[in-house]
Amino acid sequence: MSTPQKTRLVSRSISDQLYDVLREQILNGEVGEGEPIRQDGIAAAFEISKIPVREALVRLQQDGLVSLHPKRGFFVTPLTRKEAEDVFHLRLLIEPEATALGAQSATEEDAKKAQACLEELENAVARQDPRRGVYNRLFHLALVQPAAGPTTIHVLTLLNVTADRYVRFHMHMQDIDTRANQEHRELMACWLAGNKREIEKLMRKHIQTTLDDLRGALK
Amino acid sequence: MSTPQKTRLVSRSISDQLYDVLREQILNGEVGEGEPIRQDGIAAAFEISKIPVREALVRLQQDGLVSLHPKRGFFVTPLTRKEAEDVFHLRLLIEPEATALGAQSATEEDAKKAQACLEELENAVARQDPRRGVYNRLFHLALVQPAAGPTTIHVLTLLNVTADRYVRFHMHMQDIDTRANQEHRELMACWLAGNKREIEKLMRKHIQTTLDDLRGALK
DNA sequence: GAAGTGAAGTTTGTATACTATGAGCACCCC
DNA sequence: GGGGTGCTCATAGTATACAAACTTCACTTC
Numbered sequence: 001m002s003t004p005q006k007t008r009l010v011s012r013s014i015s016d017q018l019y020d021v022l023r024e025q026i027l028n029g030e031v032g033e034g035e036p037i038r039q040d041g042i043a044a045a046f047e048i049s050k051i052p053v054r055e056a057l058v059r060l061q062q063d064g065l066v067s068l069h070p071k072r073g074f075f076v077t078p079l080t081r082k083e084a085e086d087v088f089h090l091r092l093l094i095e096p097e098a099t100a101l102g103a104q105s106a107t108e109e110d111a112k113k114a115q116a117c118l119e120e121l122e123n124a125v126a127r128q129d130p131r132r133g134v135y136n137r138l139f140h141l142a143l144v145q146p147a148a149g150p151t152t153i154h155v156l157t158l159l160n161v162t163a164d165r166y167v168r169f170h171m172h173m174q175d176i177d178t179r180a181n182q183e184h185r186e187l188m189a190c191w192l193a194g195n196k197r198e199i200e201k202l203m204r205k206h207i208q209t210t211l212d213d214l215r216g217a218l219k
Numbered sequence: 220m221s222t223p224q225k226t227r228l229v230s231r232s233i234s235d236q237l238y239d240v241l242r243e244q245i246l247n248g249e250v251g252e253g254e255p256i257r258q259d260g261i262a263a264a265f266e267i268s269k270i271p272v273r274e275a276l277v278r279l280q281q282d283g284l285v286s287l288h289p290k291r292g293f294f295v296t297p298l299t300r301k302e303a304e305d306v307f308h309l310r311l312l313i314e315p316e317a318t319a320l321g322a323q324s325a326t327e328e329d330a331k332k333a334q335a336c337l338e339e340l341e342n343a344v345a346r347q348d349p350r351r352g353v354y355n356r357l358f359h360l361a362l363v364q365p366a367a368g369p370t371t372i373h374v375l376t377l378l379n380v381t382a383d384r385y386v387r388f389h390m391h392m393q394d395i396d397t398r399a400n401q402e403h404r405e406l407m408a409c410w411l412a413g414n415k416r417e418i419e420k421l422m423r424k425h426i427q428t429t430l431d432d433l434r435g436a437l438k
Numbered sequence: 439g440a441a442g443t444g445a446a447g448t449t450t451g452t453a454t455a456c457t458a459t460g461a462g463c464a465c466c467c468c
Numbered sequence: 469g470g471g472g473t474g475c476t477c478a479t480a481g482t483a484t485a486c487a488a489a490c491t492t493c494a495c496t497t498c
Contacts, residue, residue, distance in 0.1 A: 010289045013451065040479070049453045051270065055277050062281035064373055070229045071459055071480060086368025093312050149305025151381065154283055155374055162370060232481065259449070268483045290450060290489055
């Protein structure tokens with residue numbers, strides 16, 4: 001029997017699933033910044049015990065999305081202009097180069113996957129999926145994946161998640177969807193062609209434009 | 220009554236303390252790479268329950284020091300040349316500039332704290348303290364702290380921790396202690412003077428030299 | 439002897455239960 | 469009436485208990 005099936009199937013633990021759900025809720029602003037997070041409340045809402053809730057929160061804490069005051073609980077970290085600037089600064093340092101390197105060592109399969117991610121992203125945008133930030137991240141990461149080491153992936157994931165939070169909070173999506181779509185198309189074409197210098201420039205501009213828009217929204 | 224006491228005293232939870240201890244053990248190689256980590260074993264060793272053990276491990280997982288195979292347990296992530304290159308590459312991108320910015324906006328107090336960290340580091344080196352990697356990280360971070368945003372701090376901490384792991388594993392400390400001491404002195408002098416360009420150059424060289432030594436150790 | 443099958447023993451992941459700390463409020467003293 | 473003191477309640481953090489999954493290994497079958 002052949003093995004075309006290569007997706008690894010594993011049982012995801014409750015805490016692991018909850019981690020994704022809570023992260024998405026925070027990114028969507030469903031729990032306001034600075035707001036306390038009641039472990040019992042979440043446990044009751046999902047009809048589970050506190051143990052997996054705490055594990056998910058601990059992971060989010062390590063991601064910087066919530067902070068923990070000992071014996072007082074977890075709080076959603078407030079959004080600050082300083083953090084926004086910080087995150088985009090780091091992205092500008094890391095992501096353009098990493099993307100260019102990814103293009104250079106991308107295999108046929110990597111290219112397919114990146115294109116699939118772009119399609120999914122465009123579909124999500126087209127149907128106004130509120131989770132399209134997720135697909136945006138996946139696309140950006142797919143461009144980096146072929147060459148990047150595990151730490152670069154991890155750091156960029158962290159940065160993109162936080163960036164996503166600011167974008168979702170301060171900006172009306174439809175305002176940037178069209179432009180972003182255009183830029184993503186250009187990026188993808190250039191990435192497939194493997195033009196290192198050009199990709200770096202495009203990606204830098206792509207991130208910078210988002211940052212400029214964000215600064216505008218922050219007045 | 221005056222308040223010269225400004226260190227904030229908080230009760231550290233068991234899981235929080237354990238996080239530090241386990242991280243240090245992994246950095247020291249006390250648990251070999253790829254080795255499984257038995258939750259019950261650790262719980263028994265510290266005479267606590269599994270709950271805080273799991274929380275500490277989840278944090279370490281988020282740091283990339285251990286990985287989790289569902290229903291099979293936590294494993295110490297293996298050291299790879301690729302990750303080492305990756306981590307140092309990122310440090311070279313971020314840390315020199317961040318250190319220079321730190322120097323520019325350092326207050327008198329920041330300077331005092333940085334110098335105190337350097338002293339502690341030198342003391343630790345002098346007495347061959349096995350935990351001197353910790354003080355090294357604290358010193359490097361103290362140089363960055365004055366200007367850096369929270370995310371930069373977080374990312375650099377992550378990178379320095381991982382870098383530390385490779386340095387401790389592959390290199391005999393005494394071989395580099397002397398050189399590092401010298402370089403730290405130079406860095407500190409330059410940092411206090413606030414010469415941006417020069418600091419960047421020195422820090423870049425400092426990190427690069429460590430990377431070169433590491434490459435040598437890796438054959 | 440190699441490969442498949444099944445039962446016993448580990449170990450994980452989560453529920454439940456308990457302790458103790460912090461917040462909030464009423465009361466008291468001046 | 470303002471500030472201190474103790475009580476009550478809510479919540480965090482951890483221990484204990486347990487079900488489900490994985491591993492191991494002996495046993496069977498060809």
